[in-house]
Amino acid sequence: MAVFDYSPWRFWADADEAQRSRQLELQARLNARPGCEIGGDCFVSELASVDNEELRLGPRSYIAAGAYLTGKLRAGRDCTINPYAVVRGDITLGDAVRIGAHTSLLAFDHTFTDPDVEIFRQPLTSRGIRVGTDVWIGSHVVILDGVTVGDRSVIAAGAVVTKDVPGGAVVGGNPARVLKWRVPPTATPPPGARVTGDLAGAVAAFADTARAQAERILDRCFVPASGLFVDRPGQAPTVRAQCDAVEIADLLLRRAPDQLPASDQIARLTMWQDPATGMVGALRPDGSRHTPEPGLFDAAARYHVLCAGYALDLLGAAFDHPVRVVADATADRIVAGLESQPWTTNAWSAGDWVDVLGTAIHWNRRLGEPGRPGATEALFGWLLAHADPRTGVWGSPRPEDGLLQVVNGFYRASRGTFAQFGLPVPYPERVVDTVLAHAADPRVVRPDRQNACNILDIAHPLWLTRHTGHREEETVRLARGLLADALGHWTDARGFGFRAPHPAASGDPATGPGLQGTEMWLAIVWLLADLVGVADSLGYRPRGVHRPEPAAQPSQSWPAPSRKLSGGPR
Structure with a gap:
């Protein structure tokens, strides 16, 4: 033969x-x-x-x-x-x-x-x-x-x-x-333009443009004198800006940012962690760090559990210490914390608190720290028991902004728990109903009103529940429209602003392109493109805070990862 x-x-x-x-x-x-x-x-x-x-x-x-x-x-x-x-x-x-x-x-x-x-x-x-x-x-x-x-x-x-x-x-x-x-790319649409034809070609062209401009976008927000990133030129350095730079470079360049050796970025992020609490305090304008407050959680430090933890993960490293304030929390303390959250008045803030708690549990398990007996079970048990079977979410809508708080709160709470640990959310079809009802609110999805937070908090829950097939045609139609809008929000050589650029929003500083807006909108574009079925044309897939795959299983026995960079930049 x-x-x-x-x-x-x-x-x-x-x-x-x-x-x-x-x-x-x-x-x-x-x-x-x-x-x-x-x-x-x-x-x-x-x-x-x-x-x-x-x-x-x-x-x-x-x-x-x-x-x-x-x-x-x-x-x-x-x-x-x-x-x-x-x-x-x-x-x-x-x-x-x-x-x-x-x-x-x-x-x-x-x-x-x-x-x-x-x-x-x-x-x-x-x-x-x-x-x-x-x-x-x-x-x-x-x-x-x-x-x-x-x-x-x-x-x-x-x-x-x-x-x-x-x-x-x-x-x-x-x-x-x-x-x-072999197949000519479609030109990237100008800001504010709506793509109505070949979305696969449009997203491929967008991704090509983003990759070609990524180094300039990062360099624009780097301050050589301090060795720190800022969200936008002229702003003070923040912990999040360092992490957003790592995420953007990983998405578009598949390597650490070139402005600073990866080993230096790892050393800095691990050095910023407070050993007593395990939290990363906010930066002062001069680049020095505040000491985090004890307990669950210092509001100025809590998002850093997500962004610094995942930036280190992308760099092939991890926190040096467990998030001690979570590792030491009893089941009773966690339930009391959940009960004290403003679910009826500010469900987003409550969801943010849950997101930080779930992510801290994830990092602690990666370091071999399981926490106090019953603590993780208390978190998931409370969420399961308190999800509204009519809406699938936590909290109550408000007259002033409708379903905005509960949908945004659902994204944050489910991201750090069910999505991150690979567990099914309760009442997924009701979640779809609630998110689609929310997405019909012109105060949120009208092109001049869109911002990265509100569109991400629509895209991720619909992606997380897509397996149900519930109202699939409506979901795809919505995703297609939002994706077409998102591709037009890009500003050449500067990236995305947190808020979409629009004549009606001129003068709003949130429309200024920066690292936070760029990192978030890149993830949004992937989620929407995947709902539509054209994500492969982007050629990137989020691996950090907004990764689509679970990052952990609650029963998993975690090995301790290397503290050092894995492999070389490519």
Whole structure:
């Protein structure tokens, strides 16, 4: 069968019965393995090394001789892995992906941050590789971990791909760059313009623009004299600005911000944590830090549990200390804190308190600190018992702003608990009803009224409950309109403002582009694009505060992560 091992596309047309029988026996042995599923009319060479813990091949896909496969591979229909290709790690291929001979897809990375430890003894990291549909990857290509390759793209022979490939692009070189377009991108719409045509093309063009301008946006908000980021030029430094810079760089550049070595950013964020409380205090205008107040929670410090914790996580590190004020809190203390929140008058503030509590529990478990017995159960039990079965949310609407507080509060409370820990929210269909009713309020969604907080707090709950299929057409229609609006909020070389730019909002400082607005709107665009079904065209996926996947399981036994940067910037 040697000829078919190297030219498998001829097998089902030219092989004789004995050869076909032998191939089907091989596939039957593979299918008997846990996590293995071979589709119809596939071919797997006996001369390939197939050592996957999960292998799923769609119909008419093949693996040629000399190919080396490990890890998890999920491939669609008509995919080809040609001779001597190396496909290792967590890899997903869409339909009709052609991988040339001697090409390597390496969805893992060695760390080498500790010079006193031999590299092979240091841990591996893995973010995975995602390849879209109708993609041609030439021979002798190398694609590194964390890369997303967009639909209908082409990677020229010999390319070394270290960052995401836009949909429809032809890339080549080392490192790979866009050479031309197989499918021309749609121009990014001007601010205030509404996209009504090809959303996939529009979001791809937007993402290309954002990536090309990311370094300028970060540099605009960096103050070399202090070595600190500010949200916007002329403002004082904040803890959040440092973290937003890390998130933006991770989203668009897949590396730490270039303005300061990643190791220095890790050292700074960990140094800012108060060992006694585990909180990170607010910065003074001169860059020095306030000491956080004891107890649950210092209002000026509590969001830093989220942003500093996730910035460290993106940098491959973690807090040095548990969030002690949460680790020491009893179940009774947590219930008392929940009962004392202003659920009827300011549900957003109450949800913010829950978000911080849930995220602190997450970081503590990562450090091996489980907290006091029953404390986590008290948090989730209270939320389950107090969710309104009529609305699916916590709190009550107010005459002055309708459902705004309860929807925004639901986002914050569910993000830090159910979403972060991978648990189903109570009454998800009622949540959809409530959010859609809220989204019909022109005070919130009219283009001149939109801000990042209010649109994020619509997008995330609808994304979190999308599995129900409840009122799906209405959800997609809403998401499509909000996404079209969001793409028009971008300001060239400056990013997003917290509030959408609009003539009616001129003079409002919140419309000024900055790091907070840019970080939040980038996440909003991904959530809305995923609801519409075009997120793959963006080529990025949030991994920090607004990550769509769960960050923890409540029963998980957490290993202590490395305090140092994992891998090198790419």
